[in-house]
Amino acid sequence: TAVPRAMAKRLRAMAPYIVAGQGRFLDCGCGAGAYVTAVADWFRLETHGVEHDLQKVEQAWAKRGLRDRVVQGDLQALEGADDTWDYALLNEVLEHVPDDRAALAEVYRVLKPGGMLFI
Helix, strand or coil, rough: CCHHHHHHHHHHHHHEEEEEECCEEEEEECCHHHHHHHHHHHHCCCCEECCCCCCHHHHHHCCCCCCEEEEECCCCCCCCCCCCCCECCCCCCHHHCCCCCHHHHHHHHHHEEEEEEEC
């Protein structure tokens, strides 16, 4: 889904719900970090990603600016404090998670009250 046309479609769908320049965005299951970069560029947000697959994380780390913004992790047990993120994205991810309810509960935990989840 990280091809230009598909990304643009998804970013346009999110646009009405994002306040540009304000907030933190977490891409859950970020792969090699394409949306981490695209969301930062489109909406001027602080963006980060978490990915389970180490090979994809290493691909992200090879890209400029993503070394400190993409981490390896488990969506069912996210690191970090409650109420941390203004926005979260689960793009083509839930079908790959062993327990989608646990993953959704974790994303809910780290979203700020009133935060927006894009699935």
